Amino acid sequence: MTSIELAQASNAAVYATMIVLSIAMVSFAVSFALGRRRTAALPQRVDVLQSAGSTVVIDRPEPPAEVPLEPGRRAANIGMSLTWLAFFTLLLGVVLRGIWAGRVPWGNMYEFSITAALGILGVFLAMSIGRDLRWLGLFVVIPALLTLGMAVTVLYTEAAQLVPALKSYWLVIHVSAAIICAGAFTLAAATAGLSLVRSRLERKAGGADVTGWAARVPSSEKLQTMTNRTIAFTFPLWTFAVVAGAIWAENAWGRYWGWDPKETWAFITWVVFAAYLHARSTAGWRGDRASWIVIAGWAAFIINYFGVNIFVNSLHSYAGT
């Protein structure tokens, strides 16, 4: 392929991803609108598991053999398949972009953004293997779609060579870790946000079952456990990303830490998630408050990505022109 064809193919793949994701978003939304997940036919055992936290019953009774497929489930299945499709088309777009540029596709904010969207979808799909995360799909597809929308409208940059500051193998190490964190933090923020909504509805319901769309979502406690697991995985990775960045900074700028705005907000993100892990083991901070801390940490991450790159005079301003 010629360079022009590669460019067109990469862009076409990104646009195709956005179309597929839009349909996936509608499917997930429809699945929320139609029916609830927990009907009388489904075993209540699931709820027992959730509320007991660590309770595991080994010889679980077989689920009822024939549960009729609700209309909502079908829509959610379609959404899931489309999300897989979108992941592969976006992967193609990112890879073609890299071939076009002749380097890792992380040279400017357009490239960071399409890869971050890939990270969001990738972490979600990886987590969905072996468990039912269809209820989370809508809240993953929306941020991925927004990220891609920002990328193609505001941040679009033609592929070009790297500026000298980015010519380092640390680009691959530091940025790939940060991109996986972007996906995982976004997922954690989604489950934390859902748990806040859910716990509000649970309080309103006052012990009775939550009805409406939120009935499709797991209990707030289950959501908090999921959030906690995601953060427990992401926090060391984020620590690694910051340390790798510091090693790179030492090599490029002659100091490993200089309170550049990017470094400062990376530090703030780290401290907020550290606070979250402490809050999980502090009385009075476990539930909704801990969820709010996750959202604050994710906000710090987003400020670091968009705010510092675009609005602040920082050594990390690689937004491209």
Added chain:
Amino acid sequence: MSNLTDDRRDVGPVDEPALPPLGSVGLLRWMWRQLTSMRTALILLFLLALASIPGSVLPQRGTNPLRVDQWLADNPTSGPVLDRFGFFDVYSSPWFAAVYLLLFISLIGCVLPRTRLHWRAIKAPPPPAPRRLMRLPMAEEFVVPGDVDDVLASARDDLASRRWRVRAGESPTANGGDGSCWVAAEKGYSRETGNLVFHLALILVLVAVAVGGLFGWKGNVIVREGSGFSNTLTQYDAWGGGRFVSPDALAPFSFTLDTFTVDFERGEAQRGAPRLFQADVTYRAQPTDAGEPATIQVNEPLSVDGAKVFLVGHGYAPHFVVRDSTGSVVFDDTVVFLPQDGNFTSSGVVKIPDASPALGLNGLFLPTATLDDVLGPISTFPGPDYPAVFLSAFKGDLGLDAGTPQSVYRLDTTSMEKIGLESLLPGETWTLPDGSGQVEFTGFQRWASFQIAYDPGKELTLAAAAVALGGLMLSLFVRRRRIWVKAVPSAGGGTLVQVAGLARSEAADLSDDIRAMVTHLESNGPAAERNPG
């Protein structure tokens, strides 16, 4: 800072009365307990995050002193107030230090007692089996062939081989006990070990940073092509060192900037973005050494004598020859001009005290010159495609004898008289309109700016950070858990076995461990009847 888990406040004496005890010792103990509580740690973490924010919004002296001066000039009311409270040196301000020092004191106050407790827990055997094993959240009961001793020995070997800490025992028959024999096992002590190592390593990071701050130094210098630099204080444009650095005993290396190569993007996409910076130098570790060639690029510093030389910037240095009214040369040198924008519109001044009257030039160097209708003379590309200088000449008192230090990049024209304005291409000469002399723009050179840094704490910082990361991963990924196997002779022959487990860390799933034990015991003989628990 992971889960300094669960019962941070249980650390310390538990038999204290609920009311604050009287007396200063009691008050101190109460304050210490407050400071080392998890809640305080949480609040201090939030404060640390909040306190970091202003430094990313306001310009900081440590990174950009010129922008701080600009900010102060633009905000004459709020500027000095903010300055008074250290908002332009946030990360070395007393209030920022107060937050992180309190956090570290709180951390030490928590980690040390926990280390003692954990040490005891590691040495202690696992606790005996609870009386009613089947009441635990994860439990299973089944019958296997073989007698009690064989089953328990087999369970014990299996657990030990999978690195569980094992203890065997027998329930007392008193108080309703059944006198059954059991094996207790515990695993995952490295969760708390990792947690403590992580926090202790953070203290080490702080110490290493302090070592670097006290014994390290860094300086910035601009070197023109063909010029040299030797590592003494007077050669630096800016230099800062720690308290224990003696500035007159710096490593005596030196280097010469032979050539500086720059390449800019010429394609449509990102036109003008830098593509290559390369400084070719000749360096000497000792003044008597033969010069060695080396290349310094961004991301590829030069290491010499413990210090590192980093390439951090570059620019243009136009060359001027100035003659006075008699035609004798009073100035013949390149002058460093500082870039003002991405296209290297550069400004600088030439001071000629040897002319009489003294002359001063305020100048703009434009690598690719254009005269914009609105903006005036600007450069449209960072490479020297159409270089030109725009000069305004002054005569009079340069103010150099007043005794106040002057910037070499600024002309004090308060007691000078403007002579005229002119633009010059390379090789052109401007005869000053009042006959006070001639200015020739002969061409230009490049300059490179280097940051030269010595940080004896950075290896220790990295090592401590690596240890911290390792500890963090242990503390988040390892599950602390207990498992018990109880065996009694079964009425129908064989042995009735109960296997149960208890997670000691949040959301730990023990079903794998229990299933493994069940499979192990059952595979030692034909599986007997199995009663789901």
